Amino acid sequence: MNRRALVSLLILGVALLLLPLFANSYLLSVATLILFFAFAGQAWNVMMGFCGQLSLGHSLYVGVGAYVAAGLFVHLGIGPWAGVWLAVALCVALGCTIGFLAFRFGISGVYFALLTIAFAEFTRIGFDHLQWTGGPGGLFLKVAQRDTIDIANFRGPPAMYYYAILALAAGALALCSWLLKSRAGFYWQAIRENEEAAQALGINTFRWKMLAVAISSAMTAVAGVFYAFYYNNLFPEQIFHISRSIEIILGPIIGGVGTLFGPILGAVVLTVLADGITELLAAVGVEVPGIKQVFYGIVLLMVIMFLPNGIWPTLARKLGLVHAEGGK
Amino acid sequence: MSALLEVRNLSKAFRGLKAVNNVSFEVPAKGIVALIGPNGAGKTTCFNLIAGEFAADTGEVRLGGTLLSGMRSDQACKAGIGRTYQVVKPFPEMTVEENVVVGALNRAPTVAAARCAANEVLKLVHLDKKAHIRAAHLTLPERKRLEVARALATQPRILLLDEVMAGLRPTEVDEIVAVFRTVNQETGLAILFVEHVMRAVMALAQEVVVLHHGEMIARGAPDAVVRDPKVIESYLGAEAVDG
C-alpha cells in the first residue's frame, strides 16, 4: 500500500466516523447495511479468497450466531457481550465439523461447497422444529428504546448500531490485513494456488485449512449476533436461506475475491445500486418484485465478463493506490 | 561415505501396472546421483514415493536413518526432502518472491526471516530480477528454476530434481549445472535428479541409477553405465556414444 492509499483510507475513515452527524435515518440504515455486508464478506473471503475453500453456506454461521445470542437474551436475560462468546464457540465448532469431514475425507471444490449448503439447510430445518427459539414462527427481541443507549444489552439508537458495525468492519479489515502478511496468509494462498505443492513445501494443509474455517466462522458468528440485535426478529426461513449465503459472497466476488478491499467495495456497489434502483422505480411508481435479484444477476454477469478479478484490482490501479505489478 | 537416503525394495503398482518394481539404491551424504531411464520407467513415481506423495506398496525409504515411509509429503519435507515437480506447480497468482517465501517458511521462524532467505535463493538461481512479478508471467524455463528455488528454500537435506533441465538450451544447462554443483560443494546438499539431458547427467552425477519398466537395470559410475549394453539397448540407443 502506498502513501496515496493510506491518505485515502484515512479520509474514508474520518468520513465514516462523522457520517451520523450528517446522514438522515435512511442513509444511516443503508450505511449500516453496507458495513454489515462488508464485514460478513470479509469473513467469507478469509476462507475462499485467502485459502480457496468455497463456502456457499455462510448463512449457517449468521443464523446460529444470531439465534444463540438472541435466545440467551430473550429467555435467560443474558446480554450479547456474554452471548457472543457462546455464539462464536458454537459456530467454530460447526465450521470445524464441516472442515474435518471435508478435509479428512478428501471432499473438495464443488463437493465441499455442497456440504456447506447441506449443513445450512439441515440447520434451518432443525431451527424450524426448535420450540425454544419459536420454530418457524420466529424469535423476537423487544424493540429498542430509540433514544437511550444501553451498552450492556446492546440496545440503542441507529447510530449506536452504525458505530458498532463500523468498528467490526474496520477491525475485520485490520485483522485480515495482518493475517495476509503473516505465516497463515502465505500458507493459505499457497494452498489456494496449488494444494499439492503447498504440502510438499512442508505445510500441514489440513491444519491451516481448519484455521481458515475457524476464523471465518467466528467472524461470521459475530456478524450474526449483530444482525439479531439490529433487526430484532429472526426466522429460520430467512436467516438460514441460501439466498442469504449468496448475498454475503456477492460483495467479495464483485469487489475482488482474495483482496482486502474487494468485500468492502462490493458491499457498497451492490447495496447502493440495488437500493438505488428499487428507490428509483418506486419513485416513478413501478414496483417490480424480485428486481433486486435480477439486478444482482446483471451486475455479477458484467463483472465476470469484463473484470473477472473483480472491480477492486482494476480500480486500485486506475486510482494509483497500488503499484502496477505485485501490489495488493 | 555413509548413505543419506536409502531406498530399499521399493514397489508401487497402478491398477496392476508395476510402475516401480523392487528398486533399491542409496544417495550418499553430499552425493549427487542421477536417476535415468526411458519414458514411463517409473522415475517420477520413485520421487513421489520418496517424498510421501503416494504410499509405497512395499519397501521402505530412510533419510539419515529416519524412516520416511508412511509420512505425508509435508512431514517428509520437514524431515529434509525438498522436491520439484516435473510438471511445474507454481503458485501463479503470487509473486516469485512470495512463492519462495512459502518454501522458506518451512524453517524460518518469521516471515521477515523467510523473505531474507528467499531473496538469497532467488539470487542463486538467477531469478532475483523477477522477484516481484507474478509467477503466472514466467516462461517455462523460469518456472522450472522457481521450482528449484522453492525446494531449496525449505532447506532440505536432499534435493530431488525432476527434469528441471528439459527444454533448456545447452548453455542454460551448463549454467544450472554450475548452480547445483556450487550448492552441493558449498552446503553439502545431496542431490538426486531425474534427467533425460545426458549432457547434464554426465557433468553432474557421481553415480547413475537406470530404471526400465519400473526395474533397476544398471547402476554405477556415469562412464560405465553409458557403456552398459543393457542401458544402450533400452534407453540410450546409438546416440549414447557421443553423449
Ligand SMILES: Nc1ncnc2c1ncn2[C@@H]1O[C@H](COP(=O)(O)OP(=O)(O)OP(=O)(O)O)[C@@H](O)[C@H]1O
Ligand atoms: N498417478 C498415477 N496413476 C496411474 N498410473 C500412473 C500414475 N503415475 C504414473 N503412472 C504410470 O506409471 C508408469 C511410470 O510413470 P512415471 O511418471 O513414474 O515415469 P517416468 O519415468 O517419470 O517417465 P517420464 O520420463 O515420461 O517422466 C507409467 O506407465 C505411468 O503411466
Ligand SMILES: [Mg+2]
Ligand atoms: Mg517423470
